Amino acid sequence: MSGFAQNTFNGLVSGAFYALLALGLAVIFGMLRVVNFAHGAFYMLGAFGAYVLLAEAGVPFWAALVIMPVGLALLGMALERAVIHRLTKLDPLYNFLLTFGLTLILQDLVKLRYGVQSSPYETPSLLSGSVDFGLFDFPTYRVFILGFAVLLCVAVWWVLTRTRIGMVVRASTERPDLTRAFGIDVGRWVTPVFGFGIGLAGLAGVLAAPMRAVNPLMGADLIIVVFAVVVIGGLGSIFGSVAAGFGIGLVQAWGEAYLSNFPLVSQTIVFVVMAGVLLWRPAGLFGREEAPA
């Protein structure tokens, strides 16, 4: 039983990363109809930024946890204004290509300066050690991540459902034309929402730094899994993306633990689930049907 709890807990922790990234992708997609390929690159920049801040300027984890998301959000907003904005009126595939190009550029810039080897990042002293839950104990840092991510998702949910900004964002996510027709300036919220999504990716990156290998390629492979996650959850649905994030984390962890004879399972199970969802509910578990093609 304690083994099961352990696996479930680990699944929720890795699910928390999927959820944070999927949440950012979903709000950006909702507002701009842009699928941001560079989301993984910003996650990597968050982790790398935290590492560089600590190694070269002695800035501690807690400060990085604020500096990196804010800095990356500003960078994201600048990027949205500079290029992404120009392409939002065209087919969304162009922005997918654009952000793909940006991913290659960001990755190689970091690679040029710091090489491809992974850099260790020490767990902040306050969060080292483990927490005893009676039957079993968990590493404190992972408990912190899970709590933090859940809190963040709840906070975002609160903002989206209980505030005026949230109402505007939700309305323009689900029915942009109708929202405009009500006289709401949708365009005004586009840049901040993009920045917010990027900030979330950066935050996930900083959180990942102490428990995952920090290297220039850490974001790229992750983002493809997150794409599968949002296809499963339904990209149009913010709740669906978060739920699918945690769900896939769980399924992966259980697969890894109970099907350990098949090392492929934990890596490919997300794609198998995606195939099943495409067969059963092509629009995603929580998505709405697209206009029939």
Added chain:
Amino acid sequence: MTNTVDTPTDASRSTPPSGLIAVARAPGWVRYALLAVGLAVAAWLPNGLYPAVAVDILCWALFAVAVDLLLGFTGLMSFGHAAFWGTSAYVTGLVAIHVGLPFPLAVLAGALAAAVLAVPIGYLAVKRTGIYFAMVTLAFAQMVYYVANEWRSVTQGENGLQGVPREMFGVDLTDDYFFYYAILPIVLLGLAAAWRIVHSPFGRVLVGIRDNPARARALGYPVHRYKLTAFVLSGFIAGLGGGLFAVGHRFVSLDVLHWTTSGKAVIVVVLGGIGTLWGGVLGAALVVRLEDWLSFSGFEAIGLVTGGIFVLVVVLFRRGIWGSVAALAHRLAARRR
């Protein structure tokens, strides 16, 4: 996917790319002249370039045309075509090493394997359109990558398949210069097949589906089945390129299945001109040549340059080379009239 789409929601109902129309309307002698020039350049290429680079250009030309068949003529952006290119590369390599078939047959086996793999992936992917199609194909290609990475007893994992033979009925093809001429007919056949598909009644239906899927369905065409057929044909042609690539390098590494390979194929097409078929060949030649030049001059961050090209092309040059030239020619012709 064209430049004339006004609203994002209108994306599925795009108008045909200008390039295709302009070239199709060009007078017969212009088309024959272009064909003659193209064939002449293909025949001369390994004399003007390092032959190994010329071989790469041929392989990538097939890959680009395969991607354009979907992107330009069916309106589906596959961001996972490395799955077919790479699967064929591995199967070709394995067949050539273990069975010892002459290389054209090994490549055929590889391309068939790619086409077989394209059936389930295509069947699932055509259930979604637009950006979702891109994400789904990308995800499945990543799955293929993981499988190849994990299945070390067959693929040799990160070491790659070494020593793929270039055997063809005892003819010595170790020199890249002669190998180029050995594969040129195969590549030309593949390109001709793509041209034939696009200009067949089947291809016309694909364009009809691209422009207005709802109308095509209303006219009684089974849209999903047409898309799936196009996907499998495209997978086969990409597989031809991938198999030749494996024999050309006498080595297969995991790179052939990586998502950057899928992305590169798409940008080659966009650079050449979406929906122009031959534009992809030009794009392939330029990108392969550039990458060779960069790696030869010791520049390490190739992604910086390809990524930069990606961004520039998408922001400033969406018609691509062929599309821009065709549009210009079209405008000049219209003025003269």
